[in-house]
Amino acid sequence: MLTISKHCRPVKSPAGYNTSTVINSGQVTSIETSKQNEMGVKADYGRVAGSCWRHLKQKAGGSLSLSGICNGDAQYEYGNYAEEHNRCIELNLFGEPVVDVRLNGMAQHYQSFRAEW
Numbered sequence: 536m537l538t539i540s541k542h543c544r545p546v547k548s549p550a551g552y553n554t555s556t557v558i559n560s561g562q563v564t565s566i567e568t569s570k571q572n573e574m575g576v577k578a579d580y581g582r583v584a585g586s587c588w589r590h591l592k593q594k595a596g597g598s599l600s601l602s603g604i605c606n607g608d609a610q611y612e613y614g615n616y617a618e619e620h621n622r623c624i625e626l627n628l629f630g631e632p633v634v635d636v637r638l639n640g641m642a643q644h645y646q647s648f649r650a651e652w
Contacts, residue, residue: 557611558602564615569594583630583638592621596649622646 575588596617602610625643632638 556608557599557613559612559614562613564597564613567595567615580630583628583632585629586625586627588623588625588627590621590623592619594619618650620648620650 569592571590571592573588573590575586577586578584595615596619597613597615598617599611599613600616602612604610623643623645625641628638628640630638
């Protein structure tokens with residue numbers, strides 16, 4: 536299993552949201568780290584081979600949180616209030632099952648979702 540981590544990048548907060556104010560606009564959020572796990576298997580049967588690969592990536596995601604209302608206007612604060620998850624599974628089949636007939640096929644299922652904290 537291959538683990539990749541510590542992809543760091545600061546994010547600058549937006550200036551506004553719709554007609555509302557973002558109170559920490561222009562400031563940089565804390566450093567984000569992401570974690571990615573990969574796992575795969577390959578089978579080789581001489582003339583035909585195949586592989587199966589899976590990965591999961593998690594990283595903090597920036598979002599706006601309502602911090603209060605001032606003079607009737609909503610005020611938001613930008614920060615790492617969510618987490619993004621990306622999952623993928625990939626199947627490959629390749630080879631030359633009979634002479635002069637080559638096979639190369641792939642199927643992939645990708646799922647992405649966001650979890651609010």
